[in-house]
Amino acid sequence: xxxxxxxxxxxSIPAAPRYQPxxxxxxxxxxxxxxxxxxxxxxxxxxxxxxxxxxQVISTVNLKTLAAQLPDNDDVIFRxxxxxxxxxxxxxxxxxxxxxxxxxxxxxxxxxxxxESVRVSGTMDGxxxxxxxxxxxxxxxxxxxxxxxxxxxxxxxPLHELELSASLSNDEMIGEGEPLTLTVEQRAVGMSxxxxxSLENQLQAPGxxxxxxxxxxxxxxxxxxxxxxxxxxRFTLVPQQGNEVKIPAIRVDWWNVGRQxxxxxxxxxxxxxxxxxxxxxxxxxxxxxxxxxxxxxxxWFSSVSYTHLRAHETNDLISx
Numbered sequence: 001x002x003x004x005x006x007x008x009x010x011x012s013i014p015a016a017p018r019y020q021p022x023x024x025x026x027x028x029x030x031x032x033x034x035x036x037x038x039x040x041x042x043x044x045x046x047x048x049x050x051x052x053x054x055x056q057v058i059s060t061v062n063l064k065t066l067a068a069q070l071p072d073n074d075d076v077i078f079r080x081x082x083x084x085x086x087x088x089x090x091x092x093x094x095x096x097x098x099x100x101x102x103x104x105x106x107x108x109x110x111x112x113x114x115x116e117s118v119r120v121s122g123t124m125d126g127x128x129x130x131x132x133x134x135x136x137x138x139x140x141x142x143x144x145x146x147x148x149x150x151x152x153x154x155x156x157x158p159l160h161e162l163e164l165s166a167s168l169s170n171d172e173m174i175g176e177g178e179p180l181t182l183t184v185e186q187r188a189v190g191m192s193x194x195x196x197x198s199l200e201n202q203l204q205a206p207g208x209x210x211x212x213x214x215x216x217x218x219x220x221x222x223x224x225x226x227x228x229x230x231x232x233x234r235f236t237l238v239p240q241q242g243n244e245v246k247i248p249a250i251r252v253d254w255w256n257v258g259r260q261x262x263x264x265x266x267x268x269x270x271x272x273x274x275x276x277x278x279x280x281x282x283x284x285x286x287x288x289x290x291x292x293x294x295x296x297x298x299x300w301f302s303s304v305s306y307t308h309l310r311a312h313e314t315n316d317l318i319s320x
Contacts, residue, residue, distance in 0.1 A: 032059075032060055033134060033136070034057050034058060034059035034063070034120075034124070034134050034136055035057075035058055035136055036055065036056065036057060036058070036118065036120060036136050036137070036138045037055075037056040037058060038053065038054065038055050038056070038118050038138045038140075038142075039053070039054050039225070040052075040053050040054075040105065040142055040144075041053075041225050041226075043143060043144060043145060044144070044145050044146075044147075045107055045144060045145075045146050045147070045158075045257075046107075046146065046147050046148070046149060046150075046158045046255070046257060047107055047108065047109060047110055047146055047147070047148055047149050048106060048107070048108070048149065048156060048158065049106070049107065049158035049190070049257060050104050050105070050106050050158075050190055050191055050192070050195075050227050051104070051105045051106070051107075052081070052102055052103070052104060052105070052221055052225040052226065052227050053078075053102070053103045053104075053105045053118075053142075054100065054101075054102055054225050055068055055100070055101045055102075055103070055118055055120065056098050056099065056100050056101075057098070057099040057100075057101075057120050057136070058096050058097070058098050058099075059096065059097050059099075059124065059134075060094065060095070060096060060097065061097065061124050061125050062097060062124070062125040063097070063099055063122055063123070063124055063125070063134075064122065064123040064124060064125055064132070065122035065123050066084065066099055066101075066120055066121075066122040067120065067121060067122055068101055068103075068118060068119070068120050069118070069119040069120070069121070070103065070118060071115040071116040071117075071118070071142070072116075073113070073115055073116070074108075075107060075108055075109050075113045076105055076106060076107050076108060076113065076115065076144075077104075077105075077106045077108065078103050078104065078105055078106075079103065079104040079106075080101070080102075080103055080104075081102040081103060081104055081219070081221045081227070082102060082221065084099050084100060084101050085099070085100045086098065086099050086100075087100070102221045102225070104192070104227065105142075107144055107146040109146065110146045110147055110148045111145075111146060112143070112144070112145055112146075113143070113144040113145075113146055114141055114142070114143050114144075115141055115142040115143075115144070116141055117137050117138045117139065117140065117141050117142075118137070118138045118142075119135070119136070119137045119138075120135075120136055121133075121134060121135040121136070122134060149255075150255050150262065152262070153253050153254070153255050153262050154253070155197050156255070157188070157191065157196075157197070157252070157253070157254040157255060158190065158191075158254075158255045158257050159188050159189060159190040159191055159254050159255065159256070159257065160189040160190045160226075160256070160257060160258055161187075161188065161189035161190070162186070162187070162188050162189075162252060162254045162263075162265045163186070163187045163188075163265065163301070163302055164184070164185070164186055164187075164250060164252065164265050164266075164267040164301070164302040165184075165185045165187075165267070165299065165300070165301045165302065166182065166183060166184045166185070166247075166250075166267055166299070166300055166301075167182075167183045167298065167299040167300075168180055168181070168182050168183075168237075168247070168270070168272075168298045168299075169181045169183075169298075173243075174239060174243055174244065174245060174272055174273065175239065175243045176239050176240065176241065176242055176243060177238060177239070177240075178238070178239065179236050179237070179238050180236070180237045180238070180239075180245065181213075181234065181235070181236060181237070182203070182210075182234070182235045182236075182237045182247070183232065183233070183234050183235075184199055184203070184232070184233045184235070184250070184267075185230065185231070185232045185233075186199070186230065186231045186232075186252075187228070187229070187230050188228070188229045188230075188254075189226060189227070189228055190226075190227055190257065191227065191229045192217070192219035192227065192229040193216075193217035193218045193219055193229040193230045193231040193232075194217040194219070194229070194231070195229065196217075196229060196231040197252070198215075198233065199233065199250050199252070200212060200233070200235070202248060202249075202250045202251070203235065203237075203247065203248060203250070204248075205246055205247070205248050206240075206241075207239065207240055207241045207244075207245060207246050208237050208238055208239050208240055208241075208245050208246075209237070209238045209240060210235050210236075210237055210238075211235060211236040211237075211238075212233065212234075212235055213234045213235060213236055214233075214234045215231065215232070215233050215234075216230075216231070216232040216234075217229070217230070217231055217232075218230040218231075218232075243273060244271065244272060244273040245271075245272050246269065246270070246271045246272075247269055247270040247271075247272075248269050249266060249267060249268050249269035250266070250267040251264055251265070251266050251267075252264065252265045252266075265302045266302055267300070267301070267302050268300060270298070270300065272298075
């Protein structure tokens with residue numbers, strides 16, 4: 001389920017995730033100083049293209065707290081994606097604890113942008129307050145080369161992938177004044193669900209009334225640093241002219257940042273009449289899709305959709 005995004009301001013110092021079991025106290029005091037590993041999805045982007053910045057704080061003991069201080073720059077916007085995660089790894093025979101944070105980085109202007117180094121501070125388990133404090137800085141600053149939006153692509157959606165799907169359910173056979181439930185889903189790679197556009201205007205048609213019932217947004221980031229967003233809009237659709245309903249086609253232009261070209265996702269229109277689909281029948285009448293019986297569901301998907309990134313496994317996603 002969707003949760004409201006975090007404030008743009010730097011977060012207060014949260015409690016860091018804990019990895020069990022802990023090391024003995026005498027070993028914790030002698031632990032080496034934590035260090036940072038950061039990476040950004042790409043050093044090249046478009047204005048308003050979302051990039052994922054991954055910050056990893058590596059230590060040999062549990063961290064009590066950690067707080068990231070991001071560059072203060074009017075040329076970009078940062079947004080925290082979910083909570084910090086904790087994992088372990090072995091490097092040169094040494095067990096290390098890895099606290100990982102994800103941030104969405106969005107450039108606001110074109111040209112070359114250089115950001116100051118990321119800084120993370122907090123406290124470690126064990127020892128006195130003075131002994132357990134840490135303050136580490138990434139040695140390499142972030143450098144971006146940002147291009148202007150492509151003219152003629154409205155709304156401006158710089159993405160890796162966009163898919164559309166829809167479903168129509170009804171409790172009775174299609175008839176004038178009988179409400180239907182229409183659900184339209186957008187799934188994008190490179191943008192959060194809350195940033196995807198409303199498609200309500202494209203669904204309006206003279207033969208029916210359309211009422212928005214509910215909109216749901218979801219965002220996830222994979223451990224590989226890919227931003228995935230979903231927007232689901234539910235409408236009540238009421239036929240106004242006889243016992244058939246025509247659902248218009250939907251077209252969404254978007255900019256493929258990988259192939260650097262304009263592409264279009266198309267959800268085909270549907271024309272349904274009052275016939276009820278009986279068990280074993282094809283559900284076709286006069287070359288048109290027929291209405292469904294009680295509790296049934298008609299689904300369709302984008303006929304033109306360009307997919308360049310594979311979906312990630314569910315257990316490899318972090319919701320925010």
